[in-house]
Amino acid sequence: MALVSTSTTTANGTAAVLADLGPIAQLRAGGLGRRLPQLYAGLVLYGLSIAMMVRSDLGVAPWDVLHTGVTHHLPFTIGQVLVGVSFLVLVFWIPLREKPGIGTVSNALVIGFSADLFLSVLSTPDSLVARAALVVGGVVLCGLATAVYIGAQLGRGPRDGLMTGLSRRTGLSLRLVRTGLEITVVVIGLLLGGALGFGTVLYALGIGPLTQAMLPYVIAPVSVRDVVTSAE
Template identity: 60%
Template sequence: MTATLEAPRVLAALNPIQQLQAGKLPRRLVQLYVGLTLYGASMGLMIQGNLGLDPWDVLHSGITKHLDVSFGTVVIAMSFVVLLGWIPLRQWPGLGTISNAIVIGLVTDLTLSTVDRPDALWLRIVFMLSGIVVNALAGALYIGAQFGPGPRDGLMTGLVRRTGLSVRLVRTTLEVTVLAIGWLLGGVLGFGTVAYALAIGPLVHFLLPIFTVRLPAATK
């Protein structure tokens, strides 16, 4: 999923093999999968809050209105569809990329099956706000593990590299496009969508340097 606008300088540019050879592997693997698990759980909270989702999840929720499949299944399927877009960009997915495509969808479905949707508005607001904060923390954890970007972040950074356009322009264009398609399909759009858009960038900007694992092998 998409979690941040800019990558800090401490993030290394590594190919998939270098990611595995860069050092601190046990700590990074734990951080990667804790982050992906929390990310899926945060998505489940926002869905159950039913006050609006982030742009990509508006698209995912719109697709579920037309296909008899779970939300998590759509997330996984769309992740691999997006990965097809990496081919002309000449990008290789890392362990974190493939794990992102699978784990987040599975955990989202698990969360939706175990956490009921509340009726009280105040509790739905708590779900939404908690989802946004946990989402930012989760994004900082899995990105900071340095095993490669998720499918959607990688599409964005690949387009930036190949086109020379700014990160802000490419990300905005992608997210407005998927948001519009999701809304047309009947996806859940609301106050939570706006809150996510305003809060996620600053939150990840603050948290990512804290949780990014410094890699000695990457600084040689």
């Protein structure tokens, strides 16, 4: 069901609020001329944020602790591992009955390829100050990128869908499920030699507030004709 506030509905029949639309409704909700470019801009920026945090050498996001750990044992790049893990996560969507959208598949592919592209042109600075600026900038950019691609309203990413699906099936809160998932992937990543550090803590503390603060400014309006208002 979609959470829609009628107070935000405009005269032309659109609503600039987040709506939980199915895969077909996402495409029928209008505004694709804005929403598709916004989706891919957000995903590319997300890939850049990953590269910035990796090159800072001061720690990466929880899932990237896992991704960097895997690269120590398999002949794959971080981006390739990210793509592989994304599609593995999508397998777990099946019993959870989550429905992927164009944004879900794009998320799995574009972020990984973008991360590898930016990693090929970025290097780790010698200065600690420059590295700190890189990791802080990476976290802030990740918050913006997350808001931008979520605001496009074209489907959740693989990891987000796993979180919401588990929450719905278990009755546990989203916060608890997310915490459990991220602790799990960090532990596995550490056992594999992943890159845990200051950036990991900064990401864990900052990504939620940053995304929440930026999201209202980048939500793309969708047609209310394809949105079912929830009574929640």
